[in-house]
Amino acid sequence: MITDVYTKKKIISDMEGFFGENGFIQLNNFLSENYKEFRENLIKENFVSVYEPLLCKKKILNLKETYNFEILRVIEFFKSKEFLNFIEEITEFEVSLTKFEVNVYSHRDFVVLNNDVKNDENISIIYDVSDEFKEDMGGVLTFVTKEEEVFCLEPSFNSLSIFYNPIEISKYLKYINNRSKGLNIIRIEMEFSIIEL
Amino acid sequence: MLSDWLSDNNILNVKEFSEIFLDNNPFEYVYIDNFLREDKFNELYSALKEEKYFLENSDLFEYFKTEDFKNNKNIIIREFRNFLKSEEFMSFLESIGNFNLDRSRMSLYSLKFKQNNYLLCNNGFDIKKKLVGFDLNFVDFNDGEGGDFELFSLVNEKPFKVVKSISSKKNRFIIFKVNSLKSFYQISEVLCSDKNRDSIRGGYYDN
Numbered sequence: 001m002i003t004d005v006y007t008k009k010k011i012i013s014d015m016e017g018f019f020g021e022n023g024f025i026q027l028n029n030f031l032s033e034n035y036k037e038f039r040e041n042l043i044k045e046n047f048v049s050v051y052e053p054l055l056c057k058k059k060i061l062n063l064k065e066t067y068n069f070e071i072l073r074v075i076e077f078f079k080s081k082e083f084l085n086f087i088e089e090i091t092e093f094e095v096s097l098t099k100f101e102v103n104v105y106s107h108r109d110f111v112v113l114n115n116d117v118k119n120d121e122n123i124s125i126i127y128d129v130s131d132e133f134k135e136d137m138g139g140v141l142t143f144v145t146k147e148e149e150v151f152c153l154e155p156s157f158n159s160l161s162i163f164y165n166p167i168e169i170s171k172y173l174k175y176i177n178n179r180s181k182g183l184n185i186i187r188i189e190m191e192f193s194i195i196e197l
Numbered sequence: 198m199l200s201d202w203l204s205d206n207n208i209l210n211v212k213e214f215s216e217i218f219l220d221n222n223p224f225e226y227v228y229i230d231n232f233l234r235e236d237k238f239n240e241l242y243s244a245l246k247e248e249k250y251f252l253e254n255s256d257l258f259e260y261f262k263t264e265d266f267k268n269n270k271n272i273i274i275r276e277f278r279n280f281l282k283s284e285e286f287m288s289f290l291e292s293i294g295n296f297n298l299d300r301s302r303m304s305l306y307s308l309k310f311k312q313n314n315y316l317l318c319n320n321g322f323d324i325k326k327k328l329v330g331f332d333l334n335f336v337d338f339n340d341g342e343g344g345d346f347e348l349f350s351l352v353n354e355k356p357f358k359v360v361k362s363i364s365s366k367k368n369r370f371i372i373f374k375v376n377s378l379k380s381f382y383q384i385s386e387v388l389c390s391d392k393n394r395d396s397i398r399g400g401y402y403d404n
Contacts, residue, residue, distance in 0.1 A: 053318035053349055053356040053381065108386070110317060112256040136313075142256070172256035177313035178388055 001077050002086065003032040015090045023164035024151060025090065030127065030160035034077075037070040039129040042186060045071065047104055056111040056173075061102035075102070078127060078188055087125065087192065090162060095123055095192035105139060105185040111173035113144070123192040124163040124171075130155030131183040138176040139185050143169050155185045198285045202277070204231050208289075215293045218372065223350045223360055223381075225294060225374040232333065232370035237277075242335050244273040245395065250309050258316040260384075261309040278305050281399070290401065294374060296328060299402040310344055310394035316384040318349060318356050322377040327400040330380075331372045334365040335395040342387070344394035346371055349381040356381035365394050375400065 005011055006027055019025045045066060047059035066072065077083060079100065088095060126141075133139050133155045143151040145168050153161055176185070199208050207214075207229055218227040233241065248271075250261035266278050280286055287298050302325070310316075321330045338344045346363040349356035362385075363371060373380060387394050 051358070053358075053383070110256075112317065138313075174256070175259070175315055175317060175386075177315070177386055179313060 001031055001033060001074075003027075003029050006030070006086075012089055016092060019090050019162065019164070020092065023166075025162050026153075026156070027160045027162075028156065029158055031074070031158060034070065034074055035129060035158050038074040039186065041068045041070040042102070042129070043184070044068075054112070055114060057109045058111065059104040059106075059109075061104075063100075063102070075100075075188070078190065087123065087162065091123055091164065093123065093192075094195040096195055097190060098122070098193045099189070099191035101189045103187055103189055105173060105176055105187075106183065107176050107178050107180050109173075109185075110138075110175040111171075113170045113172045121164070121166045121194055123194065124165050125190040125192065126153070126161045126163075127188040127190075128156050128159045128161070128186070130157060130185040130187065132157070133180065133183060133185065136177075137180040137183070138174040139180065140174045141171060142174065143171045145169060155187075198280060198283050199289060202233055202237050202280045202286075203289075204234055207232060211289060211292045215295075218293050218374075219295070223348055224376060224379045226348070226372060227293065228363055228369055228371040230366060230369050232368050235368075238335075238368045240273050241277055241397075242395075244271045245307055245335065245397070247271065248274075248307060250307070256317075257319060258314075260314040260316065261311065263307045266305040266307075277397075278303075281305065287401070290329065290372065293372065294329065296374075296401070297404045298328065299404045302402040303399060305397065305399035307395065307397050310384060310387045312387050312390045312393075314394075315343075315386040318381055318383045320377050320379075320381050321373070321375045321400075322380075323400075326403045327375045328403040329372060329401040330375050331370060331399055333397045334369045334371075335367060335397075336365055336392055337367045338365040338387075338389075338392075338394060340364070342389040342392075343385045344387045345385045347383050347385055349383075351379065351381070354378065359383075365396070 015025055045061055048062050050060055051057045141153040142149055214227050218225050248263045250263055253260055253262045266274050269275060282303055291298060344365045347359040348361040350358055350360040
């Protein structure tokens with residue numbers, strides 16, 4: 001399912017080096033198949049609205065009530081040993097999946113900084129099948145420390161982004177304004193705890 | 198001094214404002230329409246149009262803000278600030294909300310919400326123990342144009358949903374009690390492109 005180029009030894013070694021140096025890597029055109037069907041079917045599903053005014057507003061897929069084959073096929077891939085091995089190779093961490101959500105963000109949605117203290121560093125992974133967004137529509141995912149912004153991630157269709165999150169990093173998703181006119185940010189958002197170096 | 202700035206009706210209606218303020222839900226607030234005398238309101242808005250605004254942008258908000266007016270050189274803005282800090286006006290406010298305000302401290306600045314600007318849910322609280330917040334609106338907004346001052350109900354001590362929405366109206370003055378556990382509000386996204394939600398905002402502090 002992964003685009004061939006990302007499975008070549010030399011490329012994996014390069015990705016490893018890039019991730020080790022930057023704590024981040026984005027792989028465009030990540031899946032070679034099934035992603036269009038995934039996206040098309042996903043948008044027809046019933047999402048549950050989540051609104052906690054001090055935290056976030058978004059729509060989340062109820063995985064327990066999702067039976068669509070096209071969707072489940074992609075979800076199962078991201079939960080597979082194959083994908084886990086791929087992540088472990090790039091990050092050089094042994095990791096364990098702790099959070100798996102399929103989220104949709106559209107006009108008026110947001111995620112603000114969460115001041116809860118994180119106990120551990122982790123790896124965040126985002127697989128994106130969003131519409132094309134412009135920066136002035138909002139929806140940029142911003143990683144910050146107490147002092148500064150360290151990274152911004154814009155929606156990018158069929159991309160996989162991998163982040164190393166030290167304890168001091170928090171993130172927020174900028175409020176999506178009405179310039180977005182019916183567009184959606186659609187993402188599989190995963191978190192992995194780091195078992196050992 | 199009150200009559201130099203306030204519309205006559207408003208000076209006389211303190212008791213009514215106080216009853217509304219203290220009874221209101223989800224937290225104490227009242228808004229007063231035609232707050233300033235029309236000539237003063239127009240002078241003040243003209244002065245405001247000369248001010249410099251700076252973009253403020255974070256996870257919670259995006260809007261334009263002036264510096265605090267405490268060192269402002271514009272004579273009208275300085276007079277307005279002196280009026281808000283006068284014994285007469287602070288007593289007027291204290292009568293509305295049964296407050297005990299610190300005479301030495303006040304914040305005062307202007308916010309401009311352009312198209313797509315917003316302020317997400319917050320409690321208006323700051324570390325200096327703000328007790329009362331206020332917002333003087335300069336521009337009429339109609340239904341569907343956004344820029345509303347929206348108040349949240351609480352469930353399990355957390356803000357739950359918007360239960361009151363107050364539109365921006367020319368010369369409308371909103372006063373609300375700041376309580377870090379209760380006074381959750383937001384300003385909804387401005388949806389129209391042909392006007393800005395201009396206001397003078399500020400706060401008084403606990404004595």
